[in-house]
Amino acid sequence: MDLLNQILVDTNQLAALLTDPAVNHIGYVYSMGFKEAMVLTNDAWKERVAGIPHNSFLIAASFDPAKFGNALEFDKEVVLLRVLGPANLPQDVDMLRTRIEHSQRRTADELFGEDVHDGLDPLTHAELQYGGLKCRVLGTFYLDDGHLKLGSDIENYMSSTRLRVFKPRGNALASIVNHINQEVLAKSIEEAKKSGFSGLPTPIEIGTVRYTSTARLHRGASEPKVPVRIQPSDFLARRTAVLGMTRTGKSNTVKTTVAAVTMAAKRDGIKVGQIIFDINGEYANANHQDDGSSIADVFGTECIRYRAIETPGFEDLRTNFYVETEQGLNLIQALFRADTSPFSGQDLDNFMTSTLEEPNISDHSEHTRWEVLQAVFQCILYRAGYQAPSGFTVKVPLSKNLVKQISDYASSQTPPEQVVIPASDKVALSEASAWFETIRAYNLKLRDAQKAAGQPILGLKSSTAGNPWVDPNLESFLNILARENSKSQAFGGYRAIVKYRPYHSSRRAADVTSEVIQHLLAGKIVILDLSAGPVEVRSVLSERIARQIFERSFKEMNEGKVPQNMVIYVEEAHNLIGKKEELTATWPRIAKEGAKAKIAFVYATQEPSSIHPNILANTENWFVTHLNNDDELRALGKFYDFADFQDSLKTAQDVGFARIKTLSSPFVVPTQINRFTPDQLKVELQNIAAAKSGGI
Known part of the structure; x- marks a missing residue:
C-alpha cells in the first residue's frame, strides 16, 4: 500500500469499516434486492472469522480499502447487512445427494476419522463447503461532506453485483453499532442543551454486542467484546419500553438506566427528577441481583423511598385524610x-x-x-x-x-x-x-x-x-x-x-403527592415501593401521583416556562396501563403527550400485547429480552426490525441478553446488558463529587 492510500485509509471512516479485509472476508453477494441480499460463503471463511451467528452484522463493499483513492465514485459505499438464515443455492440438491451417498458408504472405522476432508477428495470437500446466507439490508454507509453517514436503505443495486462481504469485528463493529449520523448528533446536542446539559452527555456503555445465546466463538477469548453505547438524551422526554419475561434482566436494565441518567445529570450539574413505580420492591430494597445493594444504597440521600405501610427508612405513601x-x-x-x-x-x-x-x-x-x-x-x-x-x-x-x-x-x-x-x-x-x-x-x-x-x-x-x-x-x-x-x-x-x-396515615402533615413532586423538582430519585400495603394502592395512588406530575408539568409549559426534566419508570406496567384505557386516561396521556412537557416514560412488562397500543406506537426506545409467547412476539414484530429476532427472542432465555433499538440508532442491536454494579457506581459518584469540588 502506498503512503497516500495508507493516509486515506487511516483518515477515511468508510474505508476503516473494512479492517483487515483478507482475514474478515466471508463471501460474495450473488443476488441483490432493495430489501434482501444473498451471500455465497464458505465453511473455511466462517471458521477464519469465528463463525457467522444468526442475526450477526455483515458489510458488503466493492472497493479495496487499501486503494480507496483509486475506487470509482459509484463504489464508495458500504452496505450493512444482517444475517437472517440460510439461502438455497442452485447446486444444493446435488451437494445434498453427494453428502448422503458419502455417509452411506462410511465404514465403522470412519466414525471419528482424523482426515480433515472427512474421507472426501479435496476437490469434492471444497465444493461441499459452499453455502448461501439470506441477509436483511439495513442501510448504506457513505461519506457526506467528510462525515460517515448511514442511510436506512440502498438507492441502487447491480444485477451483476461485485460486492464482497466481510464480517465487521473489533473497532469496525463498534463504529457500526454506535454510529450516529451527524444531523442526528446535532439534534441530540440541541435537545440536551434544552434539557440543561452543557453539551452532549457522555454516552452510556449499556453492554456489549451479543448475537446468540451460544457465545463460545463470537464472544470467546480471541474476540474482543464490542461495547454498545447509548445517549442519555435518548431517554429524556422520550418513551422507553423494557420488555421480557421475569428473571431475564428487565430490572437490571432499568437500574442501569436510572444510574446512568443520574450520573449524566450530576456531571453537568442539572436536575433530573426520576420516579419509579416499584410493583415488586426490586428497586427500593437490596437483593442478591444487586450484589447486596440497591439504588437507594448507592445514591443515599439522593434517593427517597415511600411505602403504604409504616416502615423504618421509608416515607409514608399514604395521605392524612383529616388534613388533606x-x-x-x-x-x-x-x-x-x-x-x-x-x-x-x-x-x-x-x-x-x-x-x-x-x-x-x-x-x-x-x-x-x-x-x-x-x-x-x-x-x-x-x-x-x-x-x-x-x-x-x-x-x-x-x-x-x-x-x-x-x-x-x-x-x-x-x-x-x-x-x-x-x-x-x-x-x-x-x-x-x-x-x-x-x-x-x-x-x-x-x-x-x-x-x-x-x-x-x-x-x-x-x-x-x-x-x-x-x-x-x-x-x-x-x-x-x-x-x-x-x-x-x-x-x-x-x-x-x-x-x-x-x-390513611395519621402521621402525615402534608399531601404525599406535593411532597413527591418537590423531591422530583430537586432532582431526587423517588421510589414508590408498591409491594407492601393494600393491593389497590397500585392503581389508585399511582394514578393520582402520575396525574399530578403530568398536570403540573403541562401547567408550567402552558405558562411559557421550561418544565423540570422528569423520568417516570413503571415496573410490571401491564398492572397499571390497561390495553383498553381511554386515550384521555392518565397513563396513555403521559405516553402520548408527556414528552412535550419534559416527561420521559419508561415502562417494563412481560406482556407487550396488553399495553395500550397508543403507548407502543409512541415508543422511541426498546429493550427486549426473552418472550415465550407467539402472540407477544407478533405484537412486537410490528415495530422496527424486531421481526428478524422472533425466533431468538423465543428461545434465548439468558439474563440480560437484549435486543436494543434507541432513538439515535436506526436498527436493532443485539446486546448483553451490563450488570448493575453498586460498588463501581459509588466510586464514580465520589469521582464526580471530587471533580466538582476541584479535587481532580
Missing part, C-alpha cells in the same frame, strides 16, 4: 368506584360524587359551607375508625342564628329538651360528631313541624331571610354520619368507607 380532606375524599371515591361494595343509597351516591375543593375565601358564604362540609367529613372519618392525629380538633358551626333556632325549638317542647352546645368552635372529634348529630336531628324536627303547620319546608335557616342552612349535600353527609336517611331509616352510612382505613 379533598385528597382523602377523592381517594375514597376512587377506591369505592373500583370496589364491589354491598353499600348503596342516594345519600351514599351523593357522598361519592361530591367534592371538598376549597372555594375562594372571598366568597364568604360558599367558604363557610365548605368549612362545615369538611368538618362533617372529618367526623365521618372518626366514626369509621380512621385514626386522628394526636390532639386533633374540628371547627364546628356556632353562629348565633343557628344556636338560637335549635335552642328556641328545644325549649318550646313539652317538656323542654336539653341541648348540649359546644363551649368553643374548636372541639374534639367526639364532641363535634355529637354536635353535628344534634344539628341533623333538630333540622329534621323543624322540617316536620313546618310541614305540619303548612309552612315552607326549610328546616334550619342560614339567616332570618329564610334560606335553608342544611343543603342537600350537607344533608347527605349528616345522614352518613348518623347512619340514617332523612326518613329516619337505618342504612350503612359511614360503614361504607371503613375498609379504606389502610390508605
